[in-house]
Amino acid sequence: MDLEELKRLQLKLATRASSGPLRGPVRLVAGVDVAYVSGKNRAFPAAVLLSWPGLEVREEQVLELTVSFPYLPGYLSFREVPLLVAVLSRLSRTPDLVFVDGQGRAHPRRCGLAVHLGVELGLPTVGCAKKPLVGDFEPPGPEVGARSPILLEGEVVGYVVRTRTGVKPVYVSPGHGLSADEAVDLVLAACRGYRLPEPVRLAHLCATRARKCARE
DNA sequence: GCGACAG
């Protein structure tokens, strides 16, 4: 792998990403995540389909695949996009929007996992990470719904959002097909008492559960 | 050179 080559690809992908506004109604959403087996190249990508805005689980899919690309900060999408595309293709219906566990535009080259996946699928995506990658920001207020902008080179690429009182905030940034403000609204509307939005939280549980079963 | 660094 040639990182300079991949950097150029990221810049190209970022150009193809739309910053919204969201087009069309959202009635079905999906959440994706990947669980790994310590050290090995085994991965368990999971996708959960839920109704919107009701958030009722409609379908779950999990796969056991081999990962070929290593984890490198700034290049996560080259490791996970292939896995996520594979598991999403297993769903019986195509979601109107996908919640991703990772950054969207809050990336050095504006091409985080959510951007890459969204452009690749041609579907709107929201990035919701548990930790920051780049940008400057202040901690959001203590009340649920509080947000503070993530600034990168003078641009608001996302928001640090308080989804639960007394709990660390999440880092929300748009992937493809929507604005940063819409991304925040969607994440808050997808939370049900936990730090992470339901689609991502359930996909995480699904992937972890699959890995556990596979080992027993 | 030093520190940072999604999952």
Added chain:
DNA sequence: ATCTTGTCGC
């Protein structure tokens, strides 16, 4: 991400 039990606090 993963390795891991109990424990403090709302």
